[in-house]
Amino acid sequence: MASYEEVDVLIIGAGPGGAGVAYELKDTGAKIVCLEQGPWVTAPEHPHYHDEWEIEKQRGWAYDPNVRQLPEDYPVTGTTTPYMMNNVGGSTVHYAGHWPRYKPVDFRKGTEHGLEGTIDWPISYEDLAPFYDRNDAIYGISGLIGDPSYPDRKNAQRDPMVLPGKLGLKYAKASRDLGWHWWPSDNAVITRPRENREADVGMGNELSGSPTGSLSTPAHAHWPYNVRAGVDLRTMARVETITADGGRATGAVYIDRNTGNRHEIRAKIVVLAANGIGSPRMLLASAQKGHENGLANSNGMVGKHLMHHVFSFCDSWFDEPVEGFKGSFGSPMYSHEFYHTDVNRGFVNGFGMQVARSFGPSYAAMGTHTGYTAPWGEKHRDFFANHFANHLMVFMFGEDLPVETNRVTLDPDVTDSDGIPAAHVNYELHENDIALAKYGIEKIFEATRAVGAVETNDTGVLYPPPAWHLMGTCRMGNDPQDSTLNKWCQTWDLPNLFVVDGSTLTTGGAVNPTSTIGALAVRAGEYIKRNHDHITSQRTTPTM
Amino acid sequence: MVIAIRKNVPAGKDYHGPPLPYGYIQSLEPWDETTLAQANDNGSYLETDQVERVDLSKVTWIQ
Numbered sequence: 001m002a003s004y005e006e007v008d009v010l011i012i013g014a015g016p017g018g019a020g021v022a023y024e025l026k027d028t029g030a031k032i033v034c035l036e037q038g039p040w041v042t043a044p045e046h047p048h049y050h051d052e053w054e055i056e057k058q059r060g061w062a063y064d065p066n067v068r069q070l071p072e073d074y075p076v077t078g079t080t081t082p083y084m085m086n087n088v089g090g091s092t093v094h095y096a097g098h099w100p101r102y103k104p105v106d107f108r109k110g111t112e113h114g115l116e117g118t119i120d121w122p123i124s125y126e127d128l129a130p131f132y133d134r135n136d137a138i139y140g141i142s143g144l145i146g147d148p149s150y151p152d153r154k155n156a157q158r159d160p161m162v163l164p165g166k167l168g169l170k171y172a173k174a175s176r177d178l179g180w181h182w183w184p185s186d187n188a189v190i191t192r193p194r195e196n197r198e199a200d201v202g203m204g205n206e207l208s209g210s211p212t213g214s215l216s217t218p219a220h221a222h223w224p225y226n227v228r229a230g231v232d233l234r235t236m237a238r239v240e241t242i243t244a245d246g247g248r249a250t251g252a253v254y255i256d257r258n259t260g261n262r263h264e265i266r267a268k269i270v271v272l273a274a275n276g277i278g279s280p281r282m283l284l285a286s287a288q289k290g291h292e293n294g295l296a297n298s299n300g301m302v303g304k305h306l307m308h309h310v311f312s313f314c315d316s317w318f319d320e321p322v323e324g325f326k327g328s329f330g331s332p333m334y335s336h337e338f339y340h341t342d343v344n345r346g347f348v349n350g351f352g353m354q355v356a357r358s359f360g361p362s363y364a365a366m367g368t369h370t371g372y373t374a375p376w377g378e379k380h381r382d383f384f385a386n387h388f389a390n391h392l393m394v395f396m397f398g399e400d401l402p403v404e405t406n407r408v409t410l411d412p413d414v415t416d417s418d419g420i421p422a423a424h425v426n427y428e429l430h431e432n433d434i435a436l437a438k439y440g441i442e443k444i445f446e447a448t449r450a451v452g453a454v455e456t457n458d459t460g461v462l463y464p465p466p467a468w469h470l471m472g473t474c475r476m477g478n479d480p481q482d483s484t485l486n487k488w489c490q491t492w493d494l495p496n497l498f499v500v501d502g503s504t505l506t507t508g509g510a511v512n513p514t515s516t517i518g519a520l521a522v523r524a525g526e527y528i529k530r531n532h533d534h535i536t537s538q539r540t541t542p543t544m
Numbered sequence: 545m546v547i548a549i550r551k552n553v554p555a556g557k558d559y560h561g562p563p564l565p566y567g568y569i570q571s572l573e574p575w576d577e578t579t580l581a582q583a584n585d586n587g588s589y590l591e592t593d594q595v596e597r598v599d600l601s602k603v604t605w606i607q
């Protein structure tokens with residue numbers, strides 16, 4: 001490599017973490033480059049207009065990169081079903097768009113129980129609340145303000161709620177009849193049009209992105225504005241190594257996947273946002289002189305304390321239409337009745353019950369979420385007629401403990417198409433997670449039976465869990481000994497190297513993580529904006 | 545197949561195949577005011593400062 005270019009801020013990964021930081025910095029005049037290993041998926045590439053839209057979930061639009069095997073994907077080995085997407089917008093191009101926040105208690109789980117590797121966050125809900133509001137306004141969120149299980153959020157902008165349909169109304173009735181908490185969900189789905197984005201039409205396939213922009217992802221909410229403001233987004237640009245010199249990050253070497261050529265970029269500040277598997281993978285793959293265990297890993301914490309949430313899928317069927325094929329994913333409603341720790345149940349932490357939509361007829365015939373497959377032959381027609389669209393699925397969605405041995409390492413034998421080591425995951429369910437999930441399954445069926453479910457089926461405690469939430473592997477903390485990042489997402493080892501993505505989350509809560517990742521990105525971006533010069537001269541990472 | 549479902553499956557009379565361009569916005573039930581008014585009846589949260597250590601002796605797997 002004969003030459004290099006120089007920028008102010010280099011961002012790695014164009015998902016919610018990277019996009020959010022870029023959005024906050026886009027008008028500062030700073031020279032910003034974002035390197036993204038995948039493409040910007042265009043509207044016609046989505047499956048929504050095609051008859052085979054459901055089959056696509058098993059091939060080109062599979063959630064799992066090991067199944068999909070697109071050129072931009074990298075292998076993830078070990079005990080895992082990794083769900084992620086590698087393109088502009090990151091994994092949100094596959095997300096459901098359910099958009100809950102953490103609750104205040106989630107920031108103090110170290111105080112509450114401190115079990116296994118659990119520590120407190122270095123910030124509180126109150127610290128993050130204004131950034132949640134700002135982030136929500138950027139994405140475009142529908143929902144209803146006023147949930148009594150959260151602090152007031154009167155400054156949060158909301159489009160009108162998505163329509164619940166028969167399915168949402170049914171579980172709301174069940175929760176209400178049992179005297180449980182329930183509330184209509186916040187969703188990253190717009191119900192009013194925005195610039196270059198159409199309002200939701202209740203299409204029901206957000207889990208394969210959105211060609212109309214009704215699903216709020218960085219591909220629609222951030223990148224068009226970032227690029228217009230001058231942020232240099234380079235797609236098909238795969239980072240091979242983050243470079244460092246002594247106590248400072250100096251930039252990165254990346255491979256242009258169109259040409260195969262390597263390029264070096266030097267940057268005053270580097271923001272890594274490659275997700276809860278991709279970021280520890282990059283840091284570990286960037287081992288170099290002076291950083292023999294990988295970058296930002298002098299305390300050996302990088303990759304540890306991986307969390308996915310603990311999941312069970314709970315199917316119920318009714319003898320009347322529920323029409324799960326209608327309406328938008330994320331979720332029409334949720335119940336947080338069992339969110340808080342109650343040690344009288346024998347475990348710590350809690351769970352949410354998140355009502356999901358169903359897909360179409362192939363999904364009904366092939367076993368819905370729990371493998372309840374329609375018989376072939378003569379009996380198929382009757383089974384199908386009794387089950388299709390009479391179906392309601394609820395996620396038992398629990399908080400898993402951040403166990404130290406649940407971790408991401410580098411696979412010694414497998415590489416991606418550019419020769420970079422694959423990520424390897426070790427993840428075991430903890431006894432606490434299993435007890436919590438079993439309790440949750442019972443509670444969900446208590447509710448659906450109360451409103452007339454005639455059949456039920458569940459997956460049990462899913463192992464390996466569906467790994468669509470990749471959290472905790474470069475966590476924030478108060479103490480440089482038990483975490484990788486300070487409260488501004490700066491690595492303890494290299495003050496000008498930030499990690500801003502799912503790996504940043506100290507604990508997982510019992511909610512989907514992306515609204516919190518987005519809020520942290522706005523907060524880290526604002527910190528960089530206000531302190532750019534200071535950060536570039538810092539020799540040690542501030543503890544306060 | 546879509547025609548057969550619409551004709552023969554009671555719960556599938558509105559099914560129209562691919563999600564777009566039509567979606568299902570026209571045939572989805574909205575929230576009604578009475579139901580929504582009752583959503584407020586249950587639920588609470590702990591303030592950050594209220595979070596305290598729980599009694600871990602009751603956690604069964606620790607014993």
Ligand SMILES: Cc1cc2nc3c(=O)[nH]c(=O)nc-3n(C[C@H](O)[C@H](O)[C@H](O)COP(=O)(O)OP(=O)(O)OC[C@H]3O[C@@H](n4cnc5c(N)ncnc54)[C@H](O)[C@@H]3O)c2cc1C
Pocket residue numbers: 012013014015016017018035036037038063083084085086087088089090091092093094095096097098099207237238239240273274275276278282330468469470500501502503512513514515517
């Ligand atoms: C099926 C599914 C459903 C989901 N549903 C929800 C939901 O309802 N609600 C919710 O809150 N969350 C949901 N999620 C999770 C959500 O998508 C993630 O939390 C979110 O996208 C994580 O953001 P991130 O910035 O951490 O990483 P990502 O979005 O994964 O972005 C990381 C980016 O970094 C890029 N990258 C990685 N390595 C390199 C490299 N070496 N060089 C260059 N680029 C690189 C990747 O290509 C990728 O684009 C879901 C996820 C899936 C898969």
